[in-house]
Amino acid sequence: MIALEAINVTKIYGTGVNAVTAVNDVSLSVNRGEFIGLVGPSGSGKTTMLAMLAGLLSPSDGQIMIAGKDIGRMKEGKRTKFRGKYIGFAFQANNLVPFLTAQENVELLLRLNGKYNRQGRQRTLDLLTRLGLGERLRNRPGQLSGGQQQRVAIARALIHEPEVVLADEPTASLDTERAHQVVQTFAELIHEQNRAGVMVTHDLRMCKYTDRVIQMVDGRISRVIADRAEILRLAGAADAMDGHPVPTNGKPVLAGDPIAAVHGI
Amino acid sequence: MSFYLALKEVWRNKGRFLLIAAVVSLITVLVLFIAALSEGLASANREYIEKLNGELIVFQEGVQLSTTASRIGRSRIAELRRVDGVAEVGQVGFASAKLVPASGDGEFDVSLIGIEPGLPGEPAVFEGQQLERSRSNNVIVDEGVIARIGAKVGDTIRLKVTQGTDEEFYDLTVVGLTDRRQYFFQPAVFAPLLTWDKIRPQGADGQPAGELVSNIAVARLTDPSNLEAMADKIEQDVDKVEVVDRQTAWEAIPGYAAQQSTLSTQQFFTFFIGVLVVGGFFQIQTLQKVAQIGMLKAIGLSNWTVGWTAIVQIVTVNAIGVLIGAAGTLALTANFPVTVPIMLTGPTALASVLALLAIGPLGGIVSVFVLLRIEPLRALGMAQ
Numbered sequence: 001m002i003a004l005e006a007i008n009v010t011k012i013y014g015t016g017v018n019a020v021t022a023v024n025d026v027s028l029s030v031n032r033g034e035f036i037g038l039v040g041p042s043g044s045g046k047t048t049m050l051a052m053l054a055g056l057l058s059p060s061d062g063q064i065m066i067a068g069k070d071i072g073r074m075k076e077g078k079r080t081k082f083r084g085k086y087i088g089f090a091f092q093a094n095n096l097v098p099f100l101t102a103q104e105n106v107e108l109l110l111r112l113n114g115k116y117n118r119q120g121r122q123r124t125l126d127l128l129t130r131l132g133l134g135e136r137l138r139n140r141p142g143q144l145s146g147g148q149q150q151r152v153a154i155a156r157a158l159i160h161e162p163e164v165v166l167a168d169e170p171t172a173s174l175d176t177e178r179a180h181q182v183v184q185t186f187a188e189l190i191h192e193q194n195r196a197g198v199m200v201t202h203d204l205r206m207c208k209y210t211d212r213v214i215q216m217v218d219g220r221i222s223r224v225i226a227d228r229a230e231i232l233r234l235a236g237a238a239d240a241m242d243g244h245p246v247p248t249n250g251k252p253v254l255a256g257d258p259i260a261a262v263h264g265i
Numbered sequence: 266m267s268f269y270l271a272l273k274e275v276w277r278n279k280g281r282f283l284l285i286a287a288v289v290s291l292i293t294v295l296v297l298f299i300a301a302l303s304e305g306l307a308s309a310n311r312e313y314i315e316k317l318n319g320e321l322i323v324f325q326e327g328v329q330l331s332t333t334a335s336r337i338g339r340s341r342i343a344e345l346r347r348v349d350g351v352a353e354v355g356q357v358g359f360a361s362a363k364l365v366p367a368s369g370d371g372e373f374d375v376s377l378i379g380i381e382p383g384l385p386g387e388p389a390v391f392e393g394q395q396l397e398r399s400r401s402n403n404v405i406v407d408e409g410v411i412a413r414i415g416a417k418v419g420d421t422i423r424l425k426v427t428q429g430t431d432e433e434f435y436d437l438t439v440v441g442l443t444d445r446r447q448y449f450f451q452p453a454v455f456a457p458l459l460t461w462d463k464i465r466p467q468g469a470d471g472q473p474a475g476e477l478v479s480n481i482a483v484a485r486l487t488d489p490s491n492l493e494a495m496a497d498k499i500e501q502d503v504d505k506v507e508v509v510d511r512q513t514a515w516e517a518i519p520g521y522a523a524q525q526s527t528l529s530t531q532q533f534f535t536f537f538i539g540v541l542v543v544g545g546f547f548q549i550q551t552l553q554k555v556a557q558i559g560m561l562k563a564i565g566l567s568n569w570t571v572g573w574t575a576i577v578q579i580v581t582v583n584a585i586g587v588l589i590g591a592a593g594t595l596a597l598t599a600n601f602p603v604t605v606p607i608m609l610t611g612p613t614a615l616a617s618v619l620a621l622l623a624i625g626p627l628g629g630i631v632s633v634f635v636l637l638r639i640e641p642l643r644a645l646g647m648a649q
C-alpha cells in the first residue's frame with residue numbers, strides 16, 4: 001500500500017537567469033513497511049526532494065501525496081499540523097530540544113498529537129529502552145553522545161505512529177560503528193511498525209539496510225536499485241573504500257556501475 | 266504546549282532567566298523609587314492644599330496664584346460669604362518659622378499656617394481638640410512635626426521668628442494633632458489667624474487699613490458639583506479675586522510642575538531602558554534558537570504555539586522580576602520616616618507596576634516577530 005507518493009515533482013529555485021532546477025520531474029512512491037535510501041552526488045537535489053516530501057517546501061510543479069492528501073496544496077497552518085501527525089523526522093543536526101530530557105523530547109510528539117497518556121508514556125519508555133537508552137531517559141541532549149542523540153531522534157520520529165518517517169543524513173555526525181547501529185535499528189523499527197521510510201545519505205554503506213536505493217543526478221532520478229543482491233554489492237563496494245567512494249589508487253573500483261561513476265569512481 | 270515549553274525552558278535555565286529577572290527587578294526598584302520620590306515630593310508640597318476642607322481657593326487677582334504674593338482682606342471675605350452657593354469661607358495665611366525643640370538644638374523650618382477656628386482651612390485633628398478660640402496660643406501640629414519632635418497634646422512648642430533684625434520666640438500649646446499636612450516641604454503648625462498674624466514675620470507692607478489680611482481664602486460650597494461655574498460666579502460677584510480648585514492651586518506652587526515633569530521624564534527613561542534591555546536579552550536568545558525553532562516547526566509546532574511560548578516566557582520572567590522588585594521596594598519604603606519625601610501610595614505603585622509589566626511584552630515584541638518568521642525549512646539547514 002502506497003503511503004508516500006511524489007508525482008512529476010519539480011522544484012525551481014529563483015527566477016529568470018538565476019533559476020536553478022533542483023528537482024526535475026521526479027516521481028516516486030514508497031509503500032508502508034518500505035525503507036528507501038535516497039543517494040546521489042552533492043547538489044543533485046536530495047535535500048530539496050526530502051524537503052518537499054516532508055511538506056517543508058512547496059513543489060514548483062507536481063504533487064506530493066501522503067495518506068491520500070496533496071500536501072503541496074495545503075495552507076501552511078494545516079500543513080504544519082499534518083506534519084506533526086503524519087510525518088516523523090530525524091535531522092542531521094539540531095535534532096532535539098536542548099532543555100528537554102531524552103524522554104521529554106520523545107514525549108513532545110505525543111503531547112503534540114494529544115496522545116500523552118499512560119499508554120503513550122509506556123511506549124516511550126519501551127522504545128527508548130529498545131534503543132539502548134533505558135538508563136538515559138532523564139539526560140538532556142547535551143549529556144548524550146551523538147549516537148545517543150540520534151537514537152532519541154529516531155524514537156521521536158516513530159513514537160506518534162506516523163505514516164511516513166524521513167531522515168536527512170542521520171549518520172553524518174557518527175562514526176562508522178554508531179552509524180551502522182543507528183541505521184540498522186531505524187530500519188528494523190520502520191519494518192516492524194510498518195512505516196514508509198526515506199533516508200537521504202551520503203554514505204552508501206548505509207544502503208544495505210534499505211529496501212530500495214534511489215539515485216538522483218542533476219535533479220532527476222538516474223537509477224533505482226531494488227534488487228537485494230545489487231544493493232548489498234553497492235554497500236559492500238562502498239565499505240571496501242571505507243565509505244568514501246574515492247579510489248585510493250586512482251583506478252575505478254566498480255567500473256560501469258553508475259552510482260560509483262557519479263561518485264567519481 | 267506553549268506553557269509547557271516556556272516554563273520548562275525557564276526552569277531548566279534558571280540561572281540565565283534569573284539574571285534577566287534580576288535586571289527587571291532592579292529597574293522596578295528604580296522606577297518605583299522615582300515614583301515614590303515624585304509622589305513624596307509632590308505631597309510634601311501640596312498635602313495641605315490637597316486635603317483642604319473647601320472646594321475652591323480664592324487668591325488675589327493678578328498674582329499668578331502665588332500664595333506668598335496674594336492678599337485677601339477681611340472685607341473681601343465678607344463679600345465672599347455673601348455669594349450665593351458659598352457655605353463657608355475661611356481665611357488662611359502662610360508664614361515660615363523655625364521650631365526650636367525643647368532640647369534647644371536641631372531646630373527646623375515649619376509652615377506656620379493661620380486659620381479661622383471652625384472654618385475651612387482648619388485641619389481635622391485625630392487626637393486632642395480643634396482650635397476653638399481665635400485669640401489663644403493654642404496650635405494644632407501635623408504628623409511631620411510629631412515625627413520630628415514627638416509632640417503630644419498638652420506639649421508646649423517654641424517657635425522662632427525673625428522680626429526685622431531680631432529673633433523672637435513664641436511658646437504655643439499643642440491642643441490637637443492632625444495627619445500629614447505639609448506645605449511647601451515643611452511640616453505644619455496651625456494657629457488661629459489672629460495669633461498667626463501676631464507671630465508671623467511682619468512684612469514691610471504692614472497692615473493696610475488695619476484690616477486682618479490673610480493670603481488666601483478657602484470656600485466650602487453648598488453644592489460642590491460644578492466647581493468651574495461656581496468659581497466664575499465668585500469672580501463675577503467679588504472684585505479682584507481669582508478662584509480656582511485645589512488642584513490648580515497646588516499645581517501653581519512654585520517649582521511643583523517643573524519638579525514633577527523632571528521626575529516623570531526620569532521615570533520614563535528608566536522604563537525605556539528596561540524595555541531595551543529586556544528586548545535585547547530576548548532578541549539574543551531568539552537568534553541563538555533559530556535552528557531549534559525551525560526544527561520545532563518542522564516536527565509540527567504551529568506558529569501560534571511558538572509565538573505563545575515566547576510571550577508566556579517573556580511575561581513570566583518579566584513578572585517575576587517586577588514582583589521581586591516591587592516587594593523589595595514596598596518593604597523598603599514602608600519603613601521610611603515621614604521626614605523623608607519618599608511615599609509609595611497604592612495608585613502610584615499600581616500604575617508603575619502595571620507599566621513595568623508591559624516592559625517584557627514591549628521589549629519582546631521584536632523577538633516574537635522574528636520567531637514567527639523562522640522557516641521550518643531551517644531544520645534541513647535550508648532557507649528559501
Ligand SMILES: Nc1ncnc2c1ncn2[C@@H]1O[C@H](COP(=O)(O)OP(=O)(O)OP(=O)(O)O)[C@@H](O)[C@H]1O
Pocket residue numbers: 013014020021022040041042043044045046047048049647648649
Ligand atoms: N535556497 C536555494 N536557492 C537556490 N538554489 C538552491 C537553494 N537550495 C538549494 N539550491 C540548489 O539546488 C540544488 C540541489 O540542492 P540540494 O541541497 O537539494 O542538494 P543535495 O543533493 O542535498 O546536496 P548535498 O548532498 O550537498 O546536501 C543545488 O544546485 C543547490 O545549489
Ligand SMILES: [Mg+2]
Pocket residue numbers: 046047048
Ligand atoms: Mg543535502
